Amino acid sequence: MATLNPAADAGARAPRRKWTPEKREALFGFFFISPWIIGFLVFTLGPMITSLVFGFYRTDLLQIWEAVGFKWFQAVFTDVLVRKAMFNTAYYAFIMVPLSTTLALLIAVLLNQNVKGQSFWRTVYYLPSVVAGAAVAILFKWLYQPDIGLLNSILNPILFRISNFLSLETQLVAPRWVFSQEWAMPSVIIMALWGAGGAMLIFLAGLRGIPTALYEAAKIDGAGPVRQFFSITIPLLTPTILFNVVLNIIASWQVFTQVLIMTQGGPNNATLTMVLHLYNTGFSQFRFGYASAQAWALFLAILVFVLFAIRTSSSWVQYER
């Protein structure tokens, strides 16, 4: 990097001060990264430390500032609602991460098989991830509507026929989706799977990086498509898989907008997630100290799983190309 000829540099610009080119470069280096340094201190490091400090107070951020020691950090482990929220978030993440990664990989691999009109299919699969957010949650809430929603108006007649065909005593009925305690979280997951296109695009980019010569060599050696997939595609794609898994873990543990709009955490707290709960604790009940402690607990949980994914990756990710 930057192996310039010092003589040329000195000739081009007479040094105003006694700075050596190295010092000048270092100075400019810090000048260039200064926006990030300021942003990091003000919007990241500062808030992180402050949020840890808040965890030791009972505070509404206005008048009340009462030191409570480790009370909130202990409460995080004993509070039934926090445990419920932690469980729900883990449930969501542990199903969502493998499922959406597999789905995204599957679509990417299929589209990579010289499919005609690839850009059209790619757009169809990718577009839902562009519109993620409130509008989509509202749309799905309606699709999931148990009595007149689209999904059950398709499912119920099918289930009716199946019941008749098998002559079951009790008629099969489609679940009540977001209104049902058991099905509310699966509903949120199904909706989130609809946005798997983002990861798919990254997989497609990764697939393009695999040299076609490898497949040709495998074909000559008589390896079928399945063999090629497991011996070439998957091993060479492992860095991309790791990348997607890590991004997905971080995003999944922070699921918020969808549950807030579709269920507000209900029914009976079946979809109460950690970010939703800490938002409620802070911004609805004004217990900002407790909310900060919860934020740290969630942060540590995410950290553990991300580090776990990265640490174990050395055994399954192949970096050499």
Next chain:
Amino acid sequence: MAENTAAITESVSLPLQRQRHYNVGVILWRVLLYMVVLWGAVIFAIPFYWMIRTAVMPPYQVNLFPPEWIPDSINFVNFRAPFVGPFPFARWFGNSAIVSVLSSAGVVLSASFVGFGFARLRFPFRNVLFIVVLSTMMLPEHIKLIPTYLLFVKLGWINTVLPLIIPNWFAPPFHVFLMRQFFMTIPQEMDDAAKIDGCGWLGIYGRIHIPLSLPVMGVSAIYQFTFTWNDFLHPLVYLQQVDKYTVALGLRLFEGFMRSNIQDMMASALIAVMPTIVIFFIAQRYFIQGIVMTGVKG
């Protein structure tokens, strides 16, 4: 790799013998492939189709049961609903546009500036600092939420668009990473040549790296625009007055209000998602190329 080569060489079969099965197998495989791709695409497209179908449907047809797939006639009267209702929908739309455009601009300018520093200049602690950039990339947003909220309260920025824009002018790490990776691919000789011609660091950045990095800047800008447009948590925390809302927040307010009027709701939702879709279509090739080019990898 070693494992692969072993796997490939060990399965030495006779190519001629396989040839006969090969063609039938390939045809079957292609048929199956297209069926799966097609049906997958249909499933992915149905929710969208349903939103559009409902938005253009005449009101009497929407609540029929079982639901009808094809509208009797296409009419745009539902699209007027959000603008004539009691809520300032156009204003929300404008707020979202301001926030998204200014956030994207800030991200592109600041992150490319910082990315250039990390890619091209040597200074003490550069590698350590870049590792910090990478690790903050993975930092969840919620951990910073309450203190930054307090900061913006103290600054008097609540109910303004500033908390949604200003942090993006300080080089968000994901975009710094993207830019830096791209700048690393620009040949060093170009910098050296410019230096000999008397260009300073700012000149090298402005005259060489910016013009060459327009595609990656496009990727960055689209990512940020889409993210900001869809963002819900931050507007929810910082904006409390209804006329200051962004579209995402406003939709939720609508939803409580128009519960029974699903065609108006879907028309509003369709308008709300339009900008991200339009921008994606305009910049699609650019965007996908950019992702391939920057090679987002682990």
